[in-house]
Amino acid sequence: MKMRAAAEPTGAERARLAEPKHLAVRVYYEDTDFSGNVYHASYLRFLERGRTEFLRALGIEHSRIFENGGSAGCHFVVRAMGIEFLRPARMDDTLSVDTCLNGLGGASIEMRQEISRGGEILLTANVKIAIVTGGKARRIPAEVFEKLKAVAPAPHQEKYLLKS
Amino acid sequence: MKMRAAAEPTGAERARLAEPKHLAVRVYYEDTDFSGNVYHASYLRFLERGRTEFLRALGIEHSRIFENGGSAGCHFVVRAMGIEFLRPARMDDTLSVDTCLNGLGGASIEMRQEISRGGEILLTANVKIAIVTGGKARRIPAEVFEKLKAVAPAPHQEKYLLKS
Amino acid sequence: MKMRAAAEPTGAERARLAEPKHLAVRVYYEDTDFSGNVYHASYLRFLERGRTEFLRALGIEHSRIFENGGSAGCHFVVRAMGIEFLRPARMDDTLSVDTCLNGLGGASIEMRQEISRGGEILLTANVKIAIVTGGKARRIPAEVFEKLKAVAPAPHQEKYLLKS
Amino acid sequence: MKMRAAAEPTGAERARLAEPKHLAVRVYYEDTDFSGNVYHASYLRFLERGRTEFLRALGIEHSRIFENGGSAGCHFVVRAMGIEFLRPARMDDTLSVDTCLNGLGGASIEMRQEISRGGEILLTANVKIAIVTGGKARRIPAEVFEKLKAVAPAPHQEKYLLKS
Numbered sequence: 001m002k003m004r005a006a007a008e009p010t011g012a013e014r015a016r017l018a019e020p021k022h023l024a025v026r027v028y029y030e031d032t033d034f035s036g037n038v039y040h041a042s043y044l045r046f047l048e049r050g051r052t053e054f055l056r057a058l059g060i061e062h063s064r065i066f067e068n069g070g071s072a073g074c075h076f077v078v079r080a081m082g083i084e085f086l087r088p089a090r091m092d093d094t095l096s097v098d099t100c101l102n103g104l105g106g107a108s109i110e111m112r113q114e115i116s117r118g119g120e121i122l123l124t125a126n127v128k129i130a131i132v133t134g135g136k137a138r139r140i141p142a143e144v145f146e147k148l149k150a151v152a153p154a155p156h157q158e159k160y161l162l163k164s
Numbered sequence: 165m166k167m168r169a170a171a172e173p174t175g176a177e178r179a180r181l182a183e184p185k186h187l188a189v190r191v192y193y194e195d196t197d198f199s200g201n202v203y204h205a206s207y208l209r210f211l212e213r214g215r216t217e218f219l220r221a222l223g224i225e226h227s228r229i230f231e232n233g234g235s236a237g238c239h240f241v242v243r244a245m246g247i248e249f250l251r252p253a254r255m256d257d258t259l260s261v262d263t264c265l266n267g268l269g270g271a272s273i274e275m276r277q278e279i280s281r282g283g284e285i286l287l288t289a290n291v292k293i294a295i296v297t298g299g300k301a302r303r304i305p306a307e308v309f310e311k312l313k314a315v316a317p318a319p320h321q322e323k324y325l326l327k328s
Numbered sequence: 329m330k331m332r333a334a335a336e337p338t339g340a341e342r343a344r345l346a347e348p349k350h351l352a353v354r355v356y357y358e359d360t361d362f363s364g365n366v367y368h369a370s371y372l373r374f375l376e377r378g379r380t381e382f383l384r385a386l387g388i389e390h391s392r393i394f395e396n397g398g399s400a401g402c403h404f405v406v407r408a409m410g411i412e413f414l415r416p417a418r419m420d421d422t423l424s425v426d427t428c429l430n431g432l433g434g435a436s437i438e439m440r441q442e443i444s445r446g447g448e449i450l451l452t453a454n455v456k457i458a459i460v461t462g463g464k465a466r467r468i469p470a471e472v473f474e475k476l477k478a479v480a481p482a483p484h485q486e487k488y489l490l491k492s
Numbered sequence: 493m494k495m496r497a498a499a500e501p502t503g504a505e506r507a508r509l510a511e512p513k514h515l516a517v518r519v520y521y522e523d524t525d526f527s528g529n530v531y532h533a534s535y536l537r538f539l540e541r542g543r544t545e546f547l548r549a550l551g552i553e554h555s556r557i558f559e560n561g562g563s564a565g566c567h568f569v570v571r572a573m574g575i576e577f578l579r580p581a582r583m584d585d586t587l588s589v590d591t592c593l594n595g596l597g598g599a600s601i602e603m604r605q606e607i608s609r610g611g612e613i614l615l616t617a618n619v620k621i622a623i624v625t626g627g628k629a630r631r632i633p634a635e636v637f638e639k640l641k642a643v644a645p646a647p648h649q650e651k652y653l654l655k656s
Contacts, residue, residue, distance in 0.1 A: 028380055029525045030373045030376060030531060032526035033522070033526070034230070034525070034526070034528045035241070035521075037241075039521060041522065044204065048204070049358075062419055063418065063420040064420075073199070077201075077252070079248070080246075080249065081245070081249075082245070082246050082247075083246075084244050085241065085242055085245075090391065090526075091391040091394070092384075092389055135252070193554065194367060194537045194540060197357045197358070197361065198362070198364045198365075198418075199362075200362045209520070209522045213522075216521065225584055230583070254555065255558070256553055256554060363558070363567045364565075368540070372532065372533035376532070394527070405527070405529075406532040407577055409574070409575045410573070410575075411572060411573045411574075413573075
């Protein structure tokens with residue numbers, strides 16, 4: 001009988017780990033435009049903060065993997081995004097940015113993100129991310145990969161398909 | 165025999181009108197991030213400038229349709245975007261933002277956009293846009309619709325399908 | 329003998345109220361530029377967040393005074409800033425934005441702000457603010473003025489002079 | 493009798509060279525906030541574009557001096573700014589950013605900038621700039637210094653005093 005390695009999470013642990021990570025974001029003057037609502041590209045800044053905090057919660061820091069990535073550094077790049085803008089956010093709103101890992105390959109990461117306000121979803125996004133050193137795509141460093149694997153959905157359990 | 169109205173463009177005129185509109189964009193400090201390349205959300209600002217100039221070339225100005233839109237104003241909102249980030253842009257680059265109308269409905273507009281540098285495509289985007297008054301979607305004002313129709317692709321001739 | 333009104337703060341209360349309000353700000357990708365440090369204009373966004381939270385702590389919300397300001401709305405505008413950039417902030421830093429009221433007139437507000445990291449001051453700013461309705465400067469609404477007065481320095485006790 | 497070197501500009505040439513360099517900037521959605529006007533920090537982005545084009549006109553490119561600056565790179569940093577916000581800019585405005593060199597030291601540059609619309613001045617700024625390699629201030633590289641000297645005001649002829 002094959003034994004489960006000590007560090008490998010159980011189904012319940014995996015389910016808990018795979019839950020979306022949450023970040024609260026306040027809307028300031030800088031985020032709005034003359035329509036009175038949040039400028040559409042500002043949501044991408046909120047999403048990127050959400051992904052950064054998602055990674056930080058796993059012990060993955062941009063500045064550190066950049067410095068450890070060799071002479072030219074190693075950093076995440078967004079390869080593709082599919083975004084639905086459902087309802088507008090407004091000045092002074094407190095928003096919730098929820099992020100979960102939706103797919104993990106050897107050289108790419110898929111994340112699913114939602115921005116909501118008081119339970120009402122304002123925006124959904126599918127984000128495909130790669131890792132780059134000196135301008136060239138590379139495999140995800142082993143240390144980073146292991147941390148991501150712990151929160152990845154079980155195979156064939158991706159809740160969402162990346163549309164773009 | 166039904167006569168073609170004087171103002172209606174011929175096939176050749178229509179083809180010329182339907183050509184992408186071009187905007188040159190310079191990359192400044194503000195657009196870059198610590199990876200050394202352009203920050204991914206900055207491209208959305210470039211795309212939005214491209215759409216604004218596309219509309220301005222047709223005689224459609226954001227500030228004017230906003231003021232003419234009644235008490236709460238009338239403005240464009242992005243409903244959905246599908247973006248592929250193919251290659252990075254860098255500090256001091258001069259980029260080309262090309263925009264064309266890819267679809268036109270009574271209450272929505274689809275645009276296809278590309279960002280390139282010296283003929284090399286860096287980014288492609290499909291953008292779905294609606295018009296809003298006082299927070300509610302509405303039909304495109306007739307004056308705006310007519311101007312868009314003149315540059316719309318012939319039915320069944322959309323070159324690209326909106327993926328997201 | 330003139331009695332002090334019940335609501336008027338004592339010297340100790342006033343000193344406590346006049347203490348700077350603190351906001352923690354995290355540095356994200358969006359805030360940096362290709363030099364590897366925080367882009368200089370990003371600090372102005374941090375300062376503006378600090379002022380917004382300073383005002384919110386006093387019960388003054390931008391969106392509410394805007395809506396209550398009549399047909400054209402009423403909002404704060406920055407009239408002048410003097411900024412010293414002493415040391416750079418970097419990706420992933422947690423910064424402290426400290427804001428205090430440094431002067432209060434009938435139609436203008438002076439704030440003193442500092443951005444620091446672990447006790448080390450990175451930036452100092454003096455900011456002069458006015459209130460505007462329909463494009464024209466106006467007296468500070470009484471409700472807002474009273475809230476500001478409670479945290480204003482005693483006359484002749486401005487710790488800093490607005491240099492610009 | 494000491495001869496004037498061939499390359500040294502005459503008084504008339506110097507006066508012409510010292511004239512402000514002009515950059516046209518269009519206001520887009522991204523630059524505005526919910527007050528309906530341009531967000532105050534957006535003007536700093538316009539000013540930085542103006543300084544970048546001022547330097548480019550002299551043959552000084554950020555990306556090139558960065559790459560030539562040694563292992564850690566060499567780049568300009570803003571040390572201090574004094575800004576007066578006189579009148580608001582609005583959506584769709586075309587602005588003029590005028591930049592001139594107001595002072596030149598061995599390790600620092602002072603620039604005077606104005607933003608105007610149709611001849612009406614909206615904003616004035618004095619900007620103090622240093623050059624940094626690997627986080628440390630350094631003397632301006634000789635090649636850059638010579639190019640700046642050609643457009644510097646004659647001693648004691650600074651038209652404006654840096655207030656901050």
